[in-house]
Amino acid sequence: MRTIIKWEFSHLHPATQMTKVNMPGQRPPLSELLAHHRLLQGLPPEVALHLCLDAQTMQANAGQILFNEGDEARYCLLVDSGQVEILRYSQNGDERVFNVFEPGQMVAEAAMFMPHGRYPMCARAKGAARVYKLSRSSLQEACRRWPELAMNMMAGLSSALYAQVNKVDWISASSAAERLANYLLNLQARQGENIQLPLNQRQLAAHLGIRAETLSRLFTDWQARGYVSGKRSDWQVHDQAHLRRLASPAQRSF
Known part of the structure; x- marks a missing residue:
């Protein structure tokens, strides 16, 4: 051999x-x-x-x-x-x-x-x-x-x-909240309960096609409502049902 x-x-x-x-x-x-x-x-x-x-x-x-x-x-x-x-x-x-x-x-x-x-x-x-x-x-x-x-x-x-x-179709038709919800759920599916953002918030805002100020307001609002918690690059999703409702238009049958 x-x-x-x-x-x-x-x-x-x-x-x-x-x-x-x-x-x-x-x-x-x-x-x-x-x-x-x-x-x-x-x-x-x-x-x-x-x-x-x-x-x-x-x-x-x-x-x-x-x-x-x-x-x-x-x-x-x-x-x-x-x-x-x-x-x-x-x-x-x-x-x-x-x-x-x-x-x-x-x-x-x-x-x-x-x-x-x-x-x-x-x-x-x-x-x-x-x-x-x-x-x-x-x-x-x-x-x-x-x-x-x-x-x-x-x-x-x-x-x-x-x-x-x-992605182009989704970004052109979705709101900032819908894009962020879909992004976080996809990260959670790959990484598990504790999410590590691979991009800083300025880069993430550009990736999602939204303003950095809008992204910051969304994170602040969602933390106040108990949807998510965290800071900088470390986050956890607490209300998956709410984020799934926001992200549902992004889910395709194939």
């Missing part, structure tokens, strides 16, 4: 240095993380090993930019630890955070197939983070060799597009 050795690649040396990482007590190697990713579900292990060939690791500090909007899109990211936020800056310098990626999630895979070959947003470490950089060329070659991977990517990108269409 053939033994397959799993490798991780360090970003510290231009001439890629291979180091064995399947020692006891260490993090799972990249090939193992990839094998459990939704894009590779049901695919042969050779796909993950192919993506590992020229991969690199990067340990980022809080606030470190991983790539800028307009940079050449040479790699996508797989988050190993910490969080990575995707954002854009307006002409007056204000920033808008579009998403926060958790460990096990892939960042900017769609940019690997964009005709202009550039990143459409910035990526920044939210706190200390460790990521794997998967090259554009390896991902494209894997899609050509294993069409099932390309189909999985199309399904994922289609789901993301559908979610964005629903």
Whole structure:
């Protein structure tokens, strides 16, 4: 029986240095993380090993930019630890955070197939983070060799597009209270009873398409009424029924 050795690649040396990482007590190697990713579900292990060939690791500090909007899109990211936020800056310098990626999630895979070959947003470490950089060329070659991977990517990108269409429709037709209720309920479904806001209140207001003053008034009013409690980024929902009534128009049958 053939033994397959799993490798991780360090970003510290231009001439890629291979180091064995399947020692006891260490993090799972990249090939193992990839094998459990939704894009590779049901695919042969050779796909993950192919993506590992020229991969690199990067340990980022809080606030470190991983790539800028307009940079050449040479790699996508797989988050190993910490969080990575995707954002854009307006002409007056204000920033808008579009998403926060958790460990096990892939960042900017769609940019690997964009005709202009550039990143459409910035990526920044939210706190200390460790990521794997998967090259554009390896991902494209894997899609050509294993069409099932390309189909999985199309399904994922289609789901993301559908979610964005629903979000635009929801924001254009909903009130500030309805948007906040839906956001908090979705966070609670993922995180449990204690909610940790991944965005500060200014960023959250921009994400929901409302004024920061409106968001602050909503939190203050809901606390006074006993719907929620908390401060800064730590919150709890006490009246789910009320928030569900507010958020009900956002729920779709498919």
